[in-house]
Amino acid sequence: MPRYFLQLSYKGTNYHGWQIQPNAHTVQAELQLALSTVLRKEIEIMGSGRTDTGVHAKKQVAHFDLAEEVNCEDLIYKLNSFLPEDIAIESCRPVKAEAHTRFDANERAYHYYLHQSKSPFLTKRSYYYSQNLDVELMNLAATKLIGSQDFESFSKVKTEVNNFICNISEANWFLENDQLVFHVRANRFLRGMVRALVGTLLLVGENKLSVEEFVEVIKAKNRKAAGRAVPPHGLYLTEVSYPEHIYL
């Protein structure tokens, strides 16, 4: 029973997130429909994780099983022809039968894009935030996120998890053309975590919260201690990484 990993990108604007659900337009539903149509049998897919309504992905990964081997190049072509313009299949790779997009992911990375001058062509894919920001201070605060820590302060209050420990390996701000980007990489993320991190780091950038107070926010393990969540349309899932041994 061959299993495949599909890598895809999507613009989340017109979707009610990744996860399939009744009466909602979701990326997973679109992809399952495309696969089932192209392969002429009911296919179920499993993603590496959810993305919320309006959140984008430059690299999402999903797996599915087939009774027989398929030509990956041919499948990519057919899927891209069938799928709407805002979802694109980037690659397809056969993996070991027990490989799992969610459980085998080593690390995930996100980017949060914002722009500080009004820019009509960035709507829906970057957050317009015109306040002056001290990026150096935001980068100093970002270093305090590194390591294995309890991030309950940045987790949605209504959540099923009871373990809030995440191991953040990279967290920094950088400039890309006219945009300011927050990059963060970790073994796992809590629901709403990146958007709450960015919202709180912006308070540091505006000198409303000192770096020392930012550290206290982490330690508080209380969502109320952190800043508000920034809107979803600046957020991109940019990477999901797997150990090489899962690939055939």
Added chain:
Amino acid sequence: MPRYFLQLSYKGTNYHGWQIQPNAHTVQAELQLALSTVLRKEIEIMGSGRTDTGVHAKKQVAHFDLAEEVNCEDLIYKLNSFLPEDIAIESCRPVKAEAHTRFDANERAYHYYLHQSKSPFLTKRSYYYSQNLDVELMNLAATKLIGSQDFESFSKVKTEVNNFICNISEANWFLENDQLVFHVRANRFLRGMVRALVGTLLLVGENKLSVEEFVEVIKAKNRKAAGRAVPPHGLYLTEVSYPEHIYL
């Protein structure tokens, strides 16, 4: 009676074009509403020319008159705060009382963007066109557009004008990141002209029309001789230029 030139950019996706009209959401109407609200009096504006539904502008220019001088920097700030995210005021300059955005424009330039690999983040702002293209041949054909010629073959059939002579000073294709861009500059453009030019040049790029046949299309002075118009969402008004003497 001071007159001002406003330079603005907009994403045309959600607008029924530039030109004000009853029961339609237009850029001109949004801008007049913003100016009238900010300046607390009825203001009428005159644009350098129309853009069609879905067409974007990186540089559109409009003029308006005021009874008294206004602080331009302050006006820009207020207009940008009032206007939606997909319209941005770039500059404001006082001009001579008789200066006119439409009649004084020396030249206009457009860019048409297309991308050849599926790209979820370019929807609505670039035309996805996956056919193989011979860009060298398209550039050779583009050189045949230069000069003062009758471009009726590339004009919408239902149009009020009876003079189809345009003087094209620049026409070429270039690469910008993953996009292929057609640049064209002329003293004037006919309705639907750039989109018809691009559609016909694509036929050349696909070897469906030779460069010699392309020249014949121009000479035919008949819209039916040219290719179909490409969709509006790849088109950008990128420049409107004026003689320096109109500015105060």
